[in-house]
Amino acid sequence: xxxxxxxxxxxxxxxxxxxxxxxxxxxxxxxxxxxxxxxxxxxxxxxxxxxxxxxxxxxxxxxxxxxxxxxxxxxxxxxxxxxxxxxxxxxxxxxxxxxxxxxxxxxxxxxxxxxxxxxxxxxxxxxxxxx
Amino acid sequence: xxxxxxxxxxxxxxxxxxxxxxxxxxxxxxxxxxxxxxxxxxxxxxxxxxxxxxxxxxxxxxxxxxxxxxxxxxxxxxxxxxxxxxxxxxxxxxxxxxxxxxxxxxxxxxxxxxxxxxxxxxxxxxxxxxx
Amino acid sequence: xxxxxxxxxxxxxxxxxxxxxxxxxxxxxxxxxxxxxxxxxxxxxxxxxxxxxxxxxxxxxxxxxxxxxxxxxxxxxxxxxxxxxxxxxxxxxxxxxxxxxxxxxxxxxxxxxxxxxxxxxxxxxxxxxxx
Numbered sequence: 001x002x003x004x005x006x007x008x009x010x011x012x013x014x015x016x017x018x019x020x021x022x023x024x025x026x027x028x029x030x031x032x033x034x035x036x037x038x039x040x041x042x043x044x045x046x047x048x049x050x051x052x053x054x055x056x057x058x059x060x061x062x063x064x065x066x067x068x069x070x071x072x073x074x075x076x077x078x079x080x081x082x083x084x085x086x087x088x089x090x091x092x093x094x095x096x097x098x099x100x101x102x103x104x105x106x107x108x109x110x111x112x113x114x115x116x117x118x119x120x121x122x123x124x125x126x127x128x129x130x131x
Numbered sequence: 132x133x134x135x136x137x138x139x140x141x142x143x144x145x146x147x148x149x150x151x152x153x154x155x156x157x158x159x160x161x162x163x164x165x166x167x168x169x170x171x172x173x174x175x176x177x178x179x180x181x182x183x184x185x186x187x188x189x190x191x192x193x194x195x196x197x198x199x200x201x202x203x204x205x206x207x208x209x210x211x212x213x214x215x216x217x218x219x220x221x222x223x224x225x226x227x228x229x230x231x232x233x234x235x236x237x238x239x240x241x242x243x244x245x246x247x248x249x250x251x252x253x254x255x256x257x258x259x260x261x262x
Numbered sequence: 263x264x265x266x267x268x269x270x271x272x273x274x275x276x277x278x279x280x281x282x283x284x285x286x287x288x289x290x291x292x293x294x295x296x297x298x299x300x301x302x303x304x305x306x307x308x309x310x311x312x313x314x315x316x317x318x319x320x321x322x323x324x325x326x327x328x329x330x331x332x333x334x335x336x337x338x339x340x341x342x343x344x345x346x347x348x349x350x351x352x353x354x355x356x357x358x359x360x361x362x363x364x365x366x367x368x369x370x371x372x373x374x375x376x377x378x379x380x381x382x383x384x385x386x387x388x389x390x391x392x393x
Binding site for chain 3: 165240262
Binding site: 002036038039040041042067068069071074075076077078081082084085087088091092093095125127 | 317
């Protein structure tokens with residue numbers, strides 16, 4: 001019960017992957033359990049945030065750049081240390097509770113893939129565990 | 132083995148929910164496994180931090196406001212984009228290891244519900260998994 | 263299937279623990295499942311980040327100090343509130359997917375123990391769950 005997805009990302013931004021998560025749970029046939037959404041990249045991340053106003057998504061990018069700005073003192077030769085920091089701050093995975101065959105999400109919650117150093121072709125995994 | 136709790140929150144602050152987590156594990160009868168504590172809100176979060184000095188809790192609020200301040204350039208009409216950023220930085224869930232019928236926590240660790248845009252009536256879930 | 267490890271840490275820095283995680287999964291005999299790596303300390307954390315260029319690791323320390331600097335207004339008497347904030351921002355645990363007897367990690371990903379207030383003798387736990 002492991003599912004893999006590919007996606008194309010913008011330079012920076014967060015992409016709604018709630019549908020893919022719901023679909024994985026449905027295909028697994030699991031009605032009660034947990035699921036882990038995992039990002040195998042070091043300049044991207046998985047988060048849960050508001051699914052309604054698109055301004056929340058652009059404010060997310062803006063605020064993360066303020067908290068973890070690029071800096072002349074960074075030494076990493078690829079020049080994307082700010083993206084590595086954002087990735088660790090947001091985290092490579094999210095764990096959701098599954099109840100009645102669906103992710104237990106709040107009314108305003110969606111699951112998002114966060115791109116901090118794109119555009120790139122990226123992947124994410126959904127692992128479903130029955131309990 | 133899914134438990135739901137309600138709580139009233141202050142404007143900003145972190146509330147100790149360790150007792151509710153321990154109680155859920157005890158009621159589940161699970162002695163070895165994991166548990167997921169999940170927050171279904173997009174301007175709140177779950178974290179683990181020090182359970183001793185209350186100054187750590189007020190410093191937490193102060194430091195999060197410094198790292199993710201409100202900003203005139205935010206466009207989200209509700210005016211709480213800083214709270215959405217704090218929620219994603221801290222994260223909507225924590226996963227604990229269960230050993231001998233209790234959460235495997237360090238001596239100084241407690242589990243906290245973080246409110247970034249209160250006061251509100253909030254909820255959180257505890258899912259217990261046997262292994 | 264719970265494993266415990268000790269390590270000695272520097273004043274600040276991130277230490278590669280990928281080998282210990284892989285070894286735990288191998289010893290458990292689990293080929294498909296998840297594993298939780300948990301840090302029982304409130305001024306340390308677990309993260310996933312780049313395993314190639316060591317400059318990413320020093321830039322990580324530098325960037326976390328910029329985002330969560332020490333501040334004269336902090337009240338906590340131990341004087342390490344910045345370390346508590348970093349611990350909550352990065353998080354006390356990581357959850358990995360296990361596939362074919364190994365952690366499902368991207369090519370450039372390693373698992374790291376983050377020290378924000380060392381040097382100290384620290385511990386971490388690896389819990390393996392079959393699915």
